[in-house]
Amino acid sequence: MVLNDDKRRAHPKRHRGGKGPRPDETVANQPEKPGLRARQAAAKILAAVVDRRTPLDGMLDLENGNPVYRQLNDADRALVRAILNTALRHLPRIEAILDTLVGTPLPDGARALQHVLTVAAAQILYLDVPDHSAVDLAVEQAQIDPRNRRFASLTNAVLRRLSREKASHLTATRGVSVIPAWFRDRLVAVYGSDHAARIGEALLEPSSIDLTVKSDAEGWAAKLGGLVLPTGSVRLPTSSGAIPALEGFEAGEWWVQDAAASLPAKLFGDLSGKRVADLCAAPGGKTAQLAQAGADVTALDQSGNRLKRLVSNLARLGLSATTVEANMAEYKPADLFDAVLLDAPCSSTGTIRRHPDVLWTKGPEDIEKLARLQERLLRHALTLVKPGGQLVFSNCSLDPSEGEEMVTRVLADHPAWRIEPAIPTEWPGLEAAISPLGAFRTTPAMLPATTTHAGGVDGFYAVRLRHGG
Known part of the structure; x- marks a missing residue:
C-alpha cells in the first residue's frame, strides 16, 4: 500500500454486478492509447533483463529481437531504448524510491507490476516525457493485464505522488549507488572506494561516440x-x-x-x-x-x-x-x-x-x-x-x-x-x-x-x- 494521504485510493473498487460493464470490458472496448505498446514493450523487455538475465542487445535486434519491439515504428523503438537504458542506469535509485512510496513490499505475484512502475518512474524522474502521460499509460497497462488489474488504483496513486514529489526523492537517493552490491564490492577491492564511486557515476553520463x-x-x-x-x-x-x-x-x-x-x-x-x-x-x-x-x-x-x-x-x-x-x-x-x-x-x-x-x-x-x-x-x-x-x-x-x-x-x-x-x-x-x-x-x-x-x-x-x- 502507499503512505499517508494516498492510502484511500490505493485499493481498487470491487465490481458489485448490476447492468454496467465490467472494468475489463470497458477497457477492451476503448481504442488503444498512443504510446501504450511502447511502454508494454519496455516493461516486458525490462523483465527479461532483470528477472531472466537476458542481454538487451539481442532483444532490440530488428531481425530476431522481441516481437513487440520489432512491430513498433522508429519513434516508438527509440523511446523504448531510451526508457530501458535510463531505467537500467538508475535502477537501484528507482527501486529505492518506489519502495518508499509503496510502503509495504508488493506480493510475490506482482512482479510484473514492479516493471510497469519502474518504466513509468524512469520517465517521470529522468526523461523528457510528460508526467501525466507516463502515469496514464502505466495505469492503462495495469488495467488491461489480469495479473495487475487489482493494482490499477495503487499504480495511479504511487505515480501521481512520485510526480508531485520527484525533486525530493531525487535528492534523497543521490547517495544510493547505481551499481549492484556484488559489482560495487569488487570495484572497491580493486580501485578503492573513491574511484569505484566515480565509475558508478560515470554510468549515468551519456556515452561518447x-x-x-x-x-x-x-x-x-x-x-x-x-x-x-x-x-x-x-x-x-x-x-x-x-x-x-x-x-x-x-x-x-x-x-x-x-x-x-x-x-x-x-x-x-x-x-x-x-x-x-x-x-x-x-x-x-x-x-x-x-x-x-x-x-x-x-x-x-x-x-x-x-x-x-x-x-x-x-x-x-x-x-x-x-x-x-x-x-x-x-x-x-x-x-x-x-x-x-x-x-x-x-x-x-x-x-x-x-x-x-x-x-x-x-x-x-x-x-x-x-x-x-x-x-x-x-x-x-x-x-x-x-x-x-x-x-x-x-x-x-x-x-x-x-x-x-x-x-x-x-x-x-x-x-x-x-x-x-x-x-x-x-x-x-x-x-x-x-x-x-x-x-x-x-x-x-x-x-x-x-x-x-x-x-x-x-x-x-x-x-x-x-x-x-
Whole structure:
C-alpha cells in the first residue's frame, strides 16, 4: 500500500454486478492509447533483463529481437531504448524510491507490476516525457493485464505522488549507488572506494561516440566539431546526429570505435609488412586498425555472419583482410604469425556506460567462467606466434581476474614470454591508464567531460607480450 494521504485510493473498487460493464470490458472496448505498446514493450523487455538475465542487445535486434519491439515504428523503438537504458542506469535509485512510496513490499505475484512502475518512474524522474502521460499509460497497462488489474488504483496513486514529489526523492537517493552490491564490492577491492564511486557515476553520463580516423585527426575533428583525444581518436559532440550522414562516412575515412578499444592494436607499434592474426575479429574495428597500419591481416571469427559484417565494414573503408571462419581455440595455421591480437570474450563490465544491462545480466560466476575461457584461449594463442614475435591480449572487463591475474598465471607456465611494458612517456595524456607492470587499464571514470563533449572511456585491459626468441 502507499503512505499517508494516498492510502484511500490505493485499493481498487470491487465490481458489485448490476447492468454496467465490467472494468475489463470497458477497457477492451476503448481504442488503444498512443504510446501504450511502447511502454508494454519496455516493461516486458525490462523483465527479461532483470528477472531472466537476458542481454538487451539481442532483444532490440530488428531481425530476431522481441516481437513487440520489432512491430513498433522508429519513434516508438527509440523511446523504448531510451526508457530501458535510463531505467537500467538508475535502477537501484528507482527501486529505492518506489519502495518508499509503496510502503509495504508488493506480493510475490506482482512482479510484473514492479516493471510497469519502474518504466513509468524512469520517465517521470529522468526523461523528457510528460508526467501525466507516463502515469496514464502505466495505469492503462495495469488495467488491461489480469495479473495487475487489482493494482490499477495503487499504480495511479504511487505515480501521481512520485510526480508531485520527484525533486525530493531525487535528492534523497543521490547517495544510493547505481551499481549492484556484488559489482560495487569488487570495484572497491580493486580501485578503492573513491574511484569505484566515480565509475558508478560515470554510468549515468551519456556515452561518447569516438571515431578512429585513417589520418589527420585534427582535420577531421575540425570538420565534425570533434575533440582529439590522447588516444588519437576523435570524439564527436553530444549532438552530432546520425553517423551515416556525417562527412567522411561514405568515403570510408573513419569508423566508430571507443577510444579505449583503439589502444590494443596501437600497442604493436610498426606493423608494416608483418603477418598479423586478429583472433576474435568481428565486427572489425581492430582488424581495420591493423590493416591501416600496413599489416597482412588474417581476421578470424567463429561466426560466419559476423565475418560478413566485418568484410562489409572493411569494404566501406577500402581495407582488406583474409578472413577465416573457425573456433580460435582449435585454429592451427600452416605458418606462424609475426604478431597476434587476442581481444577475448569477457564479462563486458567495462562497457556499462553504453550497455547498462551488463550489470543485471552478469554475476561473479560469469566472470569466473569467462576468466577460465580467456586463459584457455590465451594459452592457445601463444602457440600461434613466431619466436621473437608479439601478442597483445585485451578485453573490455574491469575485473583483474579477467586480466592481470589470469595473465600472470599463464606467464608463470611460459618462461619464454614476458610483458613488454608500455612506457608512460610514450603515451602523453594516458599516463594514469598505464599500470605499474606496463599494461593499459582504463575505466569509465577517465577523461573528463567538456561542455560540448561527453567524458569517459570504456573500461579496457590491454597488455603486450613478447616471445624471447
